[in-house]
Amino acid sequence: MTQKNTTQISEFLLHGFSSQPEVQRVLFLLFLSIYLLSLFGNMTIILLIRFDMQLRQTPMYFFLSYLAVADLGSATTIIPKALKNLLSHKKTITYSGCLTQIFFYIYIGNAGSFLLASMAFDRYAAICHPMYYSSLMSHKRCLQLATMSWTIPMMHSLLYTILMARLEFCNPGEIRHFMCDINPVLEVSCSDNQVINLVLMTEGLVEILGPFALIIISYAFVFYSIMKIPSAIGKRKAFSTCGSHISVVVLFYGGVSWVYFKPHAKNPGLQDIVATVMYTMVIPMLNPFIYTLRNSEMKAALKRVMRQHFH
Structure with a gap:
């Protein structure tokens, strides 16, 4: 009988947010605003x-465009399903939908990590080896x-x-989270998880x-090279290209550290849910604004594109 229950599960119940209707309405409006800002930014x-030639031919912005694609993908993997469940009486995700969410969540998150590393290498090449940068x-x-x-x-x-x-799951499949991630899903597995835990470690x-x-x-x-620059103005200019x-x-790996490297609790508390919301929703929304509001080249490019297409 137990074997039958584990093989016939077709959906999971998600219990990440409060069940109070007034709280769910506030969360729906908040997450919808975050998603729209993520899409816009x-x-x-x-x-x-894509439309500005100077940015398109600059390696840093070449990678930034792909990071923006990753942020769009990250937000779209998580937020629409969360919005739907906030409006639903029964918070569920299908078995196939859960596996699909896990695939894209891990894929896009790690792609963003590699893109950030590529951008760091670009700053290293630009500041430490300017003669060979091209x-x-x-x-x-x-x-x-x-x-x-x-x-x-x-x-x-x-x-x-x-x-x-390959795992089998217990009925009912109640996930103590608002999304499908590896650790919360493993908690409702009835299989031996030693292999996947070993791979995780x-x-x-x-x-x-x-x-x-x-x-x-x-x-x-980069910092070693900057500290060797004799003038304070030169140091500030070099630091500004990395800011x-x-x-x-810091935002990305701060979120990763809180979600994945703190001691794992069987039932995630409010702090864990908030940290996951920050990592999966808020950071993809903030990234484009950090690059546009703090970057003079992006501001200049925006003005050029606006002049070209609206005058």
Whole structure:
């Protein structure tokens, strides 16, 4: 009988948010606003870089356009389903929908991590080796880094999706979260999870910490080179070229650290839910505004595009 229950599960119940209608209405309006701002901000970044020749030919903005695609994908993977469930009496996601959400959530999140590492390498090449920058960050090299940033995370995500698909689940499949992620879904599994836990502790750590280590190493060389600049104005100018990227890196890996590297609780509390909302919804919304509001080149490009298309 137990075996029958584990093999016939067709959907999961999601219990991440309050069941009080007034709270759900507030959350619906909040998440809808976040999603619309994410769409607007990231689409603006993508179109601006697509239509402005100067930005399109600059490696940093080449990667930024792909990061905006990743942020759009991240928000779209999570928020529409959360909005639908906030309006529904029964908060559910189908078994296939859960696996699909896991695949795209892991894939897009890790692609963003690799893209941030590529952007850090670009800053390293620009500041530490300015004489060789054009060869180090040629169009071919940028394409190679972008392809790697999307291909490696896809294989990583496919591995986990296949491992999750092999698990059996207990009825009722009540996930103590508002979305499908590996740890909350593993909590309702009736299978032996040793294999997937081992993969999480080995390949998973390498996949997450590898790009972060590259970012740290790149910026260690960058800061060392900046400190050797004799003038204070030169130092400020060099730091200003890294400011937006560093802000995004801190937000991204701050969210990753809270969600995945704090001690794992069986039933996530309010702080865990808020941290996941920040990581999956708020950060993809903030990234384009960080790059536009703090970046003079983006502001100048926006003015050029506005003049070209509206005058």
